[in-house]
Amino acid sequence: MQTTQEQKRLLNCTKVNEITGCYIWTRKTSIDGYGQTMIKESCGSVHLERAHHASYVAFYGEVPQGKKVRQGCGNSLCINPEHLELVVS
Numbered sequence: 001m002q003t004t005q006e007q008k009r010l011l012n013c014t015k016v017n018e019i020t021g022c023y024i025w026t027r028k029t030s031i032d033g034y035g036q037t038m039i040k041e042s043c044g045s046v047h048l049e050r051a052h053h054a055s056y057v058a059f060y061g062e063v064p065q066g067k068k069v070r071q072g073c074g075n076s077l078c079i080n081p082e083h084l085e086l087v088v089s
């Protein structure tokens, strides 16, 4: 799979946990313990987004209405796309 700029940018903000395979977010985090990143929209404006949500979008595409992204591994700082899953929000 080809790695896009956005995927690279996100992965550059992580370090890999060799044991669990988690990509641990190393930058800004929210008060409830999730990674946070700025997302630039196509119109040019920016907004703050949860890093794992941004990772899901970067690797798989938009999150469907009524769903949210969570880490199947249980680590709220993990953005490994293979650890992300959709659940009903």
Ligand SMILES: [Zn+2]
Pocket: 020, 021, 022, 023, 071, 073, 074, 075, 078, 079, 080, 083
């Ligand atoms: Zn993980």
